[in-house]
Amino acid sequence: AMCRFHIEWTDLILKDWESRPETLCTEVQALRLGDLSIVSxxxxxxxxxxxxxxQRSHLPHLMIACYANGRIGYLPDEHDILARSYAGYQSPKYCNQFPFTPASGPAMCETMLAALSQM
Structure with missing residues (x-):
């Protein structure tokens, strides 16, 4: 079953390989409710x-919400990406996308911190 899945995923991805964007665009939101800050x-x-x-937000009451306004799957750290773990290598296929790069997680952190600073 897994071999069939990988073959089907490869066939699906190869159909639009040339037209797929190199980056994945997704939304980040930040809002404040009284003393509570939420970033998603x-x-x-x-x-x-x-x-x-x-730690870097310095907000005493911060909630981080995931799978908000979409689903891009696991966002693994560099260790998991380089180790080609399930989260770093296999899981993106279930979301019909390519694996993330080691720079993806830090880029998301920076974007979330920027959104929090604009509240």
């Missing part, structure tokens, strides 16, 4: 990234 993205954010955003 469409991924399943890995813990090191969430901790980075929480």
């Amino acid at each position: 993205n469409a991924s399943e954010f890995f813990s090191p990234f969430a901790l980075d955003v929480r």
Whole structure:
């Protein structure tokens, strides 16, 4: 079954290989409700990234919401990407996309912090 899935995924991706954008665009939102700040993205954010955003935001009451306004799957850290783990290599196929690069997670963190700073 897994071999069939990988063959089908490859056939699907090859159909539009040339026309697929090199980057994946997704939404990030930030809002404040009283003392509570909320920032969201469409991924399943890995813990090191969430901790980075929480620490660098300096907000005492911060909620990080994932799978908000979309689903781009796991957003793994560099270790998982380079190790070609399930989250770093196989999982993106289930969302019909290419694997993320090591720069993807830090880019999402920067975007979320920028959204929080504009509240």
